[in-house]
Amino acid sequence: MFNIKLRGLYYICNKIPIRTLRSRTKRSDHNPNPGLENRLRVFRKEGIGINNENAEEFVEQSDSNFYDVGQAYNQHLNETLIGKHELRHQIVKEKYFKENMPNLLTWSEKEQIRHLASTQPDEWTPKRIAESFPITESVAKKLLKYPWKPATEQRIARHDASAMRNWRELKEGTLDIPEDLRKHFLKFSERTIPPLNKKSLKVDLSSKKMGEFEQIIQKCAMKEEEKEKYRETRTEDQTIKENKNVSKKDNKMVTLDELTRKIKDRLEQGDNVNLNDHIIVDSINTLKTESSTKETNSTEIELTNENRETSLTNFKENNEEVLIDNYPERIRIPKKAYKRGATYKVNDCFYDDDGRFLYRVIGMTS
Numbered sequence: 001m002f003n004i005k006l007r008g009l010y011y012i013c014n015k016i017p018i019r020t021l022r023s024r025t026k027r028s029d030h031n032p033n034p035g036l037e038n039r040l041r042v043f044r045k046e047g048i049g050i051n052n053e054n055a056e057e058f059v060e061q062s063d064s065n066f067y068d069v070g071q072a073y074n075q076h077l078n079e080t081l082i083g084k085h086e087l088r089h090q091i092v093k094e095k096y097f098k099e100n101m102p103n104l105l106t107w108s109e110k111e112q113i114r115h116l117a118s119t120q121p122d123e124w125t126p127k128r129i130a131e132s133f134p135i136t137e138s139v140a141k142k143l144l145k146y147p148w149k150p151a152t153e154q155r156i157a158r159h160d161a162s163a164m165r166n167w168r169e170l171k172e173g174t175l176d177i178p179e180d181l182r183k184h185f186l187k188f189s190e191r192t193i194p195p196l197n198k199k200s201l202k203v204d205l206s207s208k209k210m211g212e213f214e215q216i217i218q219k220c221a222m223k224e225e226e227k228e229k230y231r232e233t234r235t236e237d238q239t240i241k242e243n244k245n246v247s248k249k250d251n252k253m254v255t256l257d258e259l260t261r262k263i264k265d266r267l268e269q270g271d272n273v274n275l276n277d278h279i280i281v282d283s284i285n286t287l288k289t290e291s292s293t294k295e296t297n298s299t300e301i302e303l304t305n306e307n308r309e310t311s312l313t314n315f316k317e318n319n320e321e322v323l324i325d326n327y328p329e330r331i332r333i334p335k336k337a338y339k340r341g342a343t344y345k346v347n348d349c350f351y352d353d354d355g356r357f358l359y360r361v362i363g364m365t366s
Contacts, residue, residue, distance in 0.1 A: 094138075101136060101139055101177070101181075102166040102169075102170070102175055102177065103159075103162065103163050103166060104134040104135070104163055104166055104167060104170070104185060104188075105133065105134065105135060105163060106159070106160045106163050106164075106193055107156045107159055107160055108193070109133065109193065110143060110148070113129055113133060113135075113140070113143060113144075114143070114144065114147060116129075117129065117144050126140040126141045126144065133188070134184075134185045134187075134188040136181070167189065170182065170185060170186070170189070171186075171189060259280065260280065260281060260284050263277045263280065263281050264281065267281075327347075327348075327349050327357070327360060328346075328349075328357070329356075329357050330351075330355050330356055330357065331344070331346060331351050331355045332355060333351075333353070333355050338353065339353065340353055341353060343358065347364075348360055348361050348362060348363065348364040
């Protein structure tokens with residue numbers, strides 16, 4: 001069985017090259033100029049009329065001349081540089097020389113433009129919108145890119161009023177715009193403006209997304225608020241405890257000495273003592289010190305009276321007078337003693353290397 005299958009495979013392999021040879025003989029003769037014929041076939045498919053007479057001339061003109069490759073490359077570079085310069089010029093113009101176009105669209109018309117561009121973006125391109133509405137193509141792109149969301153109905157009313165004021169100035173000819181735009185905008189002067197649908201107005205009250213730096217600041221502020229709340233609750237708890245302790249105290253009549261003794265006992269035990277108790281203890285201590293000082297002063301006076309001498313023996317007058325303001329504001333430093341950055345001392349005054357007064361140590365002689 002296995003030998004029979006191998007034999008069939010051998011017959012199939014012999015037939016394949018024979019078939020290929022037969023198919024080659026049936027083919028037409030090769031074209032002597034296949035490259036030229038193929039190029040002509042491509043040109044005819046593109047719709048270029050080429051006859052047998054002008055075929056060679058057309059092909060010669062379409063061939064690239066390798067002697068002029070440098071010139072063609074330079075031309076290509078110039079075209080790219082011109083494109084870059086034009087793009088840069090356009091960017092600078094849009095950035096620094098913006099054309100302040102007046103707003104001639106009401107809020108409802110802007111909503112209509114956004115709806116058309118969102119539902120049918122392929123049909124309602126910025127160019128098509130500029131043709132169908134009183135707006136330029138650049139303004140249409142900005143309108144679709146940056147949607148304006150008013151806060152209240154009053155803001156929409158002010159927006160529509162400014163648009164109608166611009167229309168009035170446009171009809172009077174006082175609006176400063178180019179003449180071609182004026183003609184284009186006047187085509188829409190007699191249009192019917194759709195009224196404002198209040199149901200479609202959705203006030204955006206969603207909070208804006210915070211950045212990373214703003215989140216850090218908010219976390220720090222929340223921590224500070226928590227600390228302040230903790231301090232407030234702690235002080236409230238302390239005041240409540242103090243009030244409870246005051247209410248627990250008995251209302252018995254107590255002398256000042258007994259009260260001070262109780263306060264001192266509490267201080268020695270380490271208990272909390274109110275500010276009023278501290279004031280009482282301090283006042284009692286000051287009274288005691290004042291009484292003791294009075295007693296010592298009286299005894300000292302008596303002793304001095306007893307030991308007082310009857311006659312004056314000797315008195316020496318102090319002739320040294322301290323003149324506070326009597327010092328020179330500036331001195332002259334000799335060349336031999338001059339040193340840059342040094343300080344110079346004259347009596348009790350100090351001066352810098354320019355001879356200007358710095359400071360004074362009163363009573364300093366050496």
